[in-house]
Amino acid sequence: MDATILSFLLLDGLQNGVVYGLLALSLVLVFAVTRVILVPIGELLMFAPLSLVWLLEGKLPGTLWLALALGGAWALMDRGRGALLPLLGGVGLFLLFLVAQGRPFLAHGAAVLLVVYLGVATYRVFFQPMRGATVLSLLIMAVGLHVAYQGLGLVFFGPEQFRPAPLLSGEVMVGLSWQGVLVLLFAALSLAGLYLFFRFSLFGKALLAAAENRLGARLSGIRPEEAGMVAFGIASLLAALSGLLLAPLINAAYFMGFMLGLKGFVAAILGGLASYPVAFLGALLVGLFESFTSFYASAYKEALVFLLLVPALFYQSLRARTVEE
Amino acid sequence: MRYLWFLLLLLPWVLSPFPYYLTLLNFFALSAMVALSLYVLTGLAGMTSFAQAAFMGMGAYATALVTLKLGLSPWLGLLAGLGSAFLLALLLGGLTVRLKGHFLPLSTIAWQVALYILAGNLVGLTGGHTGLTDLPPLGLFGIPLDTGLRYAFLTLFLLALLILALYNLRHSRIGRALLALRGDALAAASFGVDPAALRLKAFLLSGTIAGLAGFLYAHFLRFVNPTPFSLEASIKYLVMAVAGGVGSIPGVLLGAAFFTGLEDWLKDLLPLFLGRQGNYETIGYGLILALILILAPKGLWPLVERYLPSRDPGLPQGEPLSLRSPDGPRGEVVLEARGLQKSFGGLLAVAGVSFSLKRGEILALIGPNGAGKSTTFNLVAGALLPDRGQVYLFGQEITGLPPHRIHALGLGRTFQHPHLFPELTVLENAALGTHSRTRAGFFQALLGLSRKEEEQALATAYRALVRVGLESLALEKAERLSVGQQRLLEIARVLASGAEVLLLDEPGAGLRAQEKRELASLLRSLVREGYTVLIVDHDMDLIMGLADRVVVMNYGEKIAEGSPKEVQRNPLVRAAYLGEEEVA
Numbered sequence: 051m052d053a054t055i056l057s058f059l060l061l062d063g064l065q066n067g068v069v070y071g072l073l074a075l076s077l078v079l080v081f082a083v084t085r086v087i088l089v090p091i092g093e094l095l096m097f098a099p100l101s102l103v104w105l106l107e108g109k110l111p112g113t114l115w116l117a118l119a120l121g122g123a124w125a126l127m128d129r130g131r132g133a134l135l136p137l138l139g140g141v142g143l144f145l146l147f148l149v150a151q152g153r154p155f156l157a158h159g160a161a162v163l164l165v166v167y168l169g170v171a172t173y174r175v176f177f178q179p180m181r182g183a184t185v186l187s188l189l190i191m192a193v194g195l196h197v198a199y200q201g202l203g204l205v206f207f208g209p210e211q212f213r214p215a216p217l218l219s220g221e222v223m224v225g226l227s228w229q230g231v232l233v234l235l236f237a238a239l240s241l242a243g244l245y246l247f248f249r250f251s252l253f254g255k256a257l258l259a260a261a262e263n264r265l266g267a268r269l270s271g272i273r274p275e276e277a278g279m280v281a282f283g284i285a286s287l288l289a290a291l292s293g294l295l296l297a298p299l300i301n302a303a304y305f306m307g308f309m310l311g312l313k314g315f316v317a318a319i320l321g322g323l324a325s326y327p328v329a330f331l332g333a334l335l336v337g338l339f340e341s342f343t344s345f346y347a348s349a350y351k352e353a354l355v356f357l358l359l360v361p362a363l364f365y366q367s368l369r370a371r372t373v374e375e
Numbered sequence: 376m377r378y379l380w381f382l383l384l385l386l387p388w389v390l391s392p393f394p395y396y397l398t399l400l401n402f403f404a405l406s407a408m409v410a411l412s413l414y415v416l417t418g419l420a421g422m423t424s425f426a427q428a429a430f431m432g433m434g435a436y437a438t439a440l441v442t443l444k445l446g447l448s449p450w451l452g453l454l455a456g457l458g459s460a461f462l463l464a465l466l467l468g469g470l471t472v473r474l475k476g477h478f479l480p481l482s483t484i485a486w487q488v489a490l491y492i493l494a495g496n497l498v499g500l501t502g503g504h505t506g507l508t509d510l511p512p513l514g515l516f517g518i519p520l521d522t523g524l525r526y527a528f529l530t531l532f533l534l535a536l537l538i539l540a541l542y543n544l545r546h547s548r549i550g551r552a553l554l555a556l557r558g559d560a561l562a563a564a565s566f567g568v569d570p571a572a573l574r575l576k577a578f579l580l581s582g583t584i585a586g587l588a589g590f591l592y593a594h595f596l597r598f599v600n601p602t603p604f605s606l607e608a609s610i611k612y613l614v615m616a617v618a619g620g621v622g623s624i625p626g627v628l629l630g631a632a633f634f635t636g637l638e639d640w641l642k643d644l645l646p647l648f649l650g651r652q653g654n655y656e657t658i659g660y661g662l663i664l665a666l667i668l669i670l671a672p673k674g675l676w677p678l679v680e681r682y683l684p685s686r687d688p689g690l691p692q693g694e695p696l697s698l699r700s701p702d703g704p705r706g707e708v709v710l711e712a713r714g715l716q717k718s719f720g721g722l723l724a725v726a727g728v729s730f731s732l733k734r735g736e737i738l739a740l741i742g743p744n745g746a747g748k749s750t751t752f753n754l755v756a757g758a759l760l761p762d763r764g765q766v767y768l769f770g771q772e773i774t775g776l777p778p779h780r781i782h783a784l785g786l787g788r789t790f791q792h793p794h795l796f797p798e799l800t801v802l803e804n805a806a807l808g809t810h811s812r813t814r815a816g817f818f819q820a821l822l823g824l825s826r827k828e829e830e831q832a833l834a835t836a837y838r839a840l841v842r843v844g845l846e847s848l849a850l851e852k853a854e855r856l857s858v859g860q861q862r863l864l865e866i867a868r869v870l871a872s873g874a875e876v877l878l879l880d881e882p883g884a885g886l887r888a889q890e891k892r893e894l895a896s897l898l899r900s901l902v903r904e905g906y907t908v909l910i911v912d913h914d915m916d917l918i919m920g921l922a923d924r925v926v927v928m929n930y931g932e933k934i935a936e937g938s939p940k941e942v943q944r945n946p947l948v949r950a951a952y953l954g955e956e957e958v959a
Contacts, residue, residue, distance in 0.1 A: 087477060089484075179669045185477050186423055190617060191668050193425060193484075197610055198661025205655065312488060315481060323477070349496045353489035359482055363470040366478075 059341045065230045065299070066313075067337020068237035069292045073314030074321070074329040075244065076285035081323050082261035083281035085185050086177050089192040091289050092311025093199035094169055096304060098161045098290035099297030100207045103214050105150055105157040112206030114147050117164055120171035127175065136171065143167055162290045169286025170279050178275055196308065203304030211301035214294075233295045240288060241330070257281065313340070313355060320362045332362075377542040381535045387527040397523035399635060401595055404530035405588045406615060407631035411537055412584035413616040414627045419550060420577035421557025425609045426467070426483035429490045430582045432604030433460040434589030436494065439507045439599045449513050453590050460586025461579055468578035472571045479578075487606045494601040506600025513594045526595055533591070537584065540821040541624055547820035547829055548806075548813045553577055555796055555807050561758060562794035564778040566787075566872055567811025576817055607657055611638070614664045620674025629676050634660075690849060691802070691837050693830030696812055698873035701905035705735040708770075709876055709907050710786070715754050715764035717747075724750040726931040727764070732876065737898060737908045739918045742928035743951055748911045749791060751928065752880055755909070756788045757781040768876065783811045787874030789865035791881045791911075797854035801845060804853045804864055805836035808871030839871035840864075843897060859890040866897070876907045883914040895921045919943070927951070 073091055080088045097113045104111035121140035125133040143163060150156035176191060183191075218228035248254040260267040260277035268274055293302070300306065313336050320332030336355060344351040390396045409427050417423045437459045438452025467486055471479040494501050501507065512521040513529065520526045544550050552573055555563035560570045593599050602608075611634065619630020641656040671678065703709075710732040717725040725747040732738050740748050753759040755766050757778040765774045773781050782788075787808070795804050809832040815825030840846045843863040848856065856864060862882050869877050879898075883891050891914070898908055898921060912918055918925065919939045927935040927942050929951040935942045942948050 087481065176665055176669070180672075183668075183672065184421075186417070186421065186480070187668060187672065189477060189480055190423065190613065191665060193610055194614070194661040194664035194668070196661070197607060197657040198665065201655055201658035201661065205658070309488075312485060316485065319478065319481060350492065353492040353496075356485040356489040359485055360470065363474065363478065363482060367470060367473045 055345070059345055060338070061226050061230065063338035063341030064334065065233050065337070066340065067334040068234060069296050069310065070313045070317050070336050071330040071333030072237060072240055072288045072292050073311060074317035074333045075326055076288045077314055077318045078321065078323060078326055078329050079257075079261070080281045080285045081318075083257060084173070084177060084188075084278045086173075086188045087185075087192055087315075087323075088282075088285060089189070089196040089311065090172070090199050091285060091314065092307030092309070093196060093203060094165050094286050094307070095289040095293035095296075095310060096203065096302060096307035097168065097199075098165045098293035099214055099302040100203070100212065100304065101164055102157055102161040102294060102297075103212045103302070104207070105147065105160060106152065106154060106214070108152045110147055110151070111164075112202065113164060113168065114144070116202060116206075117168040117171065118144065120168065120175050124171045124174045127179075136174075139167055158294060161294060162287065165290035165293075166283055166286045169282045169289070173278050173282035174275075178278065181274070200305060200308065203307075207304050209303070209305075211303040211306075212297075213301050214297050216298035217295070227299070229295070229298050233292075233299070236291060236295055240291075244284075253280070309352060313337075316355060316358055319359060322366055377539055380538045381532075383531045383535055384528060386531065387524050390527075391524050394523055397527055399639060400527050401523060401530050403632055403635040404527070404534045405592050405595070406612065406635050407534055407628050408530075408537060408588040408591075409585050409612045410616040410619070410627045410631040411541060411624070412581040412588070413613060414541065414621060414624060415544070415577055415584065416581040417613075417616060418621040418623065418627070419545065419553040419557065420574055421553075422472075422574060422578065423480045423613065424483040424578070424581065425480055425606065425613065426487035426490075427581075427585045427612050428604045428606070428608035429483075429487045430460045430463060430585035431589030431592060431608075432490060432494060432599075432601070433463050434586035435593035435599045435604065436501060436507075437586075438590050438593050439510055440500070442511050443507055443509070449511055449594060452594075453587075456590040456593075457583050457586050460582045460589070464579045464582030465575075468575045468582075472574040472578065483609075484606065487609055491601055491605050494604065502600070504600060504602075506598060508598050510593055510597040510599070512597060520594075530591055530595070533587070538624060538628075539823075543823040544817070544820045545624070547825050548810055548815055548832060549573075549817055549820040551799075551803055551807055552810055554799060558796045558798075559794045561778070562790065562796075563807070565756065565758070565782055565794075566807050566868070567779050567782045569777075569779045580817060580821075610657075611660055614660045618663060618667045618674055620676030622673060623676055623680075625680075626674050626676030629679070630674065633675070687850065691830060691833035693827070693834045695835040695838050696809060696828075696831045696873075698812060698835065701734075701875040701907075703734055703905070705733075705905075707734050708732070709734050709768070710755065710909065711767040712751070712755055713765045713767070715751060715766070716762050717750055717754055717759060718762060723931050725754065725761075728928065728931070728933050729764075730926045730933065730936065732907055732909050734907050735902055735905060736923040737902055737910060737921055739922035739925045740909065740911045740928065741913065741915075741918055741925060744913070745930075746928040746951075747931040748928055749880065750931075752788075752878060752909075752911050756786065756878055779811075782872070782874070785874050786876045786878065787869035787872045788878040789862065789869060789880055789882060791884065793858070793861040793865050795853045795856075795861055795864060797852065799853060800850050801840065801853050801856065801864055802833060802836055802849040805839050805867045805871050806832050808839065808868040809835050810872075812873050836867070836871045839867040842870055843867045844893075858885040859887065859894075862886065862894070863897075870901075875905070876909070877901070879908060879910045881912050881914075882910065883912050883917045891917050 076091060077088055080086055101111040101113045118140050121136040124136040146160045150160040176195060180188060180191060216229040218232055221227045222231060248258055256272045257277050257280060260272050260274060264274055317333035317336050318329045321329030336358060339358060340351055340355050343354045386400055390400055409431060412427055434456035437455040438449060441447050441452040441455045442449050467482060471482050495504050512519045514520060520529055552563060552568045556568055556570055556573055564570055615630040615634045616627050620626025638656055641659050708731045713729050715725050715728045728751055740751060742748050754761045757776055760775055765772055768784050768786055813828050813832050815828055819825045837849060840849050843866055845860060845863055845867060882894060886894060895917060902908060922939055925939055925942045926933055927948050934947045934951060935945045
């Protein structure tokens, strides 16, 4: 291996690693606030670029109808004044999609908003009625939604792979495209944004409080439903933006989100599903490990990543003691 | 009743004119086995796995390699299949059973995906996506099982056997312990159940059952490729089990039957409806799963069961277990705490507390809220690990031992908030107490060899219920008990365990005056029989009339010890309780 290949692998690993990292952060956040392990995050991620491709071709994507259907269910479940948010959001989203067809700038925004709306509606429609269910039931629900959304993705977008045009074309140097730089920049900005949000905004602190102790948060006036929706909203936003930025570098297709999400999980598990910094560092490790294994054993790279789980689980097993109550 | 499932063997005859339905019947039997493997794991043990198809794959590929590459008998393939599924379960389970509940399912997703990729890429070994073809048919007594009809007899016979074994398991000490573990790991551990070991065994059993289904699958189609062992397949089995009702055997079978039919129908219908080919049935699985989880979280079976006549199991008739009744010289020290210390973060909850409990006495540990009583209690019972200090039980150091080991030495506890299993009967709740006095393991339970011991265990539990006056409620679900009755049931559970030292955490809380008097007289008569009681409570009336000695705690320290009269006069105690300042 020479220096060029080494730097190429490093950059590639870093670029994928930061995306896994953002997914891992989203997963840890959603888990902490709602106890949901958000398996369908990969589908949410892929829906953004695929919807964008459809919009740029002047077509309305099926994901729009899915989002509107879930928004309708959400409005029915809330009725009264609570229904205003999903109704207005749904109408706004629909109008935006009508305008955004064939207009790249608007289309990017529309794709992101679609995924955020879909993510929040998913929480409201499927997870909120299960409040009080065990982590296990919530996980089974999440896996069910993953297969359903993946199947719908196939219906909406077909089995083909798409490569949307990058926002910035060209290369900085060999192995690092401007789009890749954009991914890294975006990750850095997201990290800073999340830090500021949780450190300084009242709502961010409320969210952390809700994650720490739900009953206590509730007693101090933080509604768990609201916290849950915001957590899902943030996770969907990060997923959608990552998806849009990553899609020009990989080939976007309905089935690809799951693997990305799964690597986010591996990273989140490395952090014990509890620590944000360890999860992010774990994600960088996953990215680099994957990039080097793909050089040596490319057919098995997707499988080898999961080997990282062995030492992580073993270590956590050694530390775990006695019985959870 | 449970033998009626062998009537399933009539189905192949009924369906013999329709080869297509015979194939479907075989698929039902195989799916039902995998779904039953999830009954063990999810329904009984409260864990779950998204890798059951991978376990099937282990069974299928092992037999394919043994028969095709080594040219050996399929029955050796069966051994290899079960063995490799077992080893995979051992690896996966060993890494995760000690961790919080969600690590196991998450890791199973990852391993499932990884194994699927390996099966598709290790072309030299597995034939890649084209797979391995021309497996030999199974043969029994010289008859090749090469038709759908013959094979259906084998698969349904094995299915009925499996159902029988799992009924046996459910109604055994292991089944009870698994259900207890699912409901409340701490309570289960306090009665001698080793949570990690039992979870691991359940996972091994579950994986091996799925491996068996994989072996049968391979020799039924006589062809293996990765597709039927994918994550989607694993999810399909989980959907079957959850939709039917993963908490009961008929529910799981209902789910398997329903989905085997539905899958067939969806595979035909959806492409017509959507106008192209693809894996569209997964949408149906996902949405059905979501609807069932929201609308009928316990699955479809409870909706059906309501209309079926229920059978009363009757009260236990057998002889109770021969438990050692408490004996030993009165006044000898049975439990001793020396310099116990525990802090949570910066808060020093218990700061160097020592006391000893003597045989045949009632010692009360009292103190204002936040004095550290409950923490001390949990340190003694092994639910918490002390930072410093030691605990001795019958002269043997038990510091740092897990609750299930401490219990086995003769210490039983109750909980401040009753830790009972609301869906089990009062009798079964009490019978959990006998766990560490009974021996039957997984194999004996599955084979139904532990019936005699089980009858004894139930009889012991019943006798304990009589002792506390709950015998008339023995067959009710525990969820129907009042708080006072729940506390009595917790005491009965301890008595059924044969423990001599009883640790009672606020047994008087939530009781009416009359109930408190009854509790007090029960405890007094137990002490006369030689039991020893450590009681934690705030209830001064109860304690002062009941305890022989009192230890008073405040701010994590012991501030007084003596007879009820003595401590009542103690100025420090008065200050702690009444807030009198500057007593010195």
